[in-house]
Amino acid sequence: MSMNVGPSGGGEPDVVVEMNTTPLIDVMLVLLIMLIITIPIQMHAVKMDLPVGNPPPPPVPPPVVHIVVDFDGTISWDGTTVADENSLVAQLSAIGKQSEDAQPEIHLEPNKLATYGVVAHVMSDAQRLGVKKLGVVGGY
Numbered sequence: 001m002s003m004n005v006g007p008s009g010g011g012e013p014d015v016v017v018e019m020n021t022t023p024l025i026d027v028m029l030v031l032l033i034m035l036i037i038t039i040p041i042q043m044h045a046v047k048m049d050l051p052v053g054n055p056p057p058p059p060v061p062p063p064v065v066h067i068v069v070d071f072d073g074t075i076s077w078d079g080t081t082v083a084d085e086n087s088l089v090a091q092l093s094a095i096g097k098q099s100e101d102a103q104p105e106i107h108l109e110p111n112k113l114a115t116y117g118v119v120a121h122v123m124s125d126a127q128r129l130g131v132k133k134l135g136v137v138g139g140y
Contacts, residue, residue: 062133063104065095067122071113075122089125096130105133 068076075082082088095103106126110119119136126134 062102065104065106067106067108069108069110069114069119069122071111073115073118075118088122089129092126092131093129096126100132103131103133105135106131107135107137109137 066078068079070076075088077088077091082091095106108119108122108126123134123136
């Protein structure tokens with residue numbers, strides 16, 4: 001910053017009658033910063049077509065069939081032990097013959113000690129017989 005100093009003599013310095021522009025520059029900088037910040041916010045507009053009217057009722061969840069494969073290879077269908085391979089195939093084929101929308105969800109719950117072969121065999125039977133909604137649920 002500089003200072004106006006009067007003549008280099010020993011007299012009184014002259015009074016400077018000029019407008020102080022420092023507050024004006026500060027206000028202008030603040031306004032410029034506010035303008036820079038708010039312009040991008042106004043430019044980012046998302047146009048959405050919202051649905052009109054009442055929403056449709058939620059769909060009815062499909063029934064769930066639990067197939068549990070125990071550690072010793074025992075297979076149970078909704079808590080009932082499956083006697084043999086043929087009865088499991090018969091139950092899976094009955095589900096596979098239904099339309100895809102009408103099929104129940106099958107939750108396959110293998111025990112953590114169950115052998116991979118038994119679980120893979122149940123999954124391959126289900127796929128071969130046309131079951132579309134098969135999920136593996138964490139073992140107990």
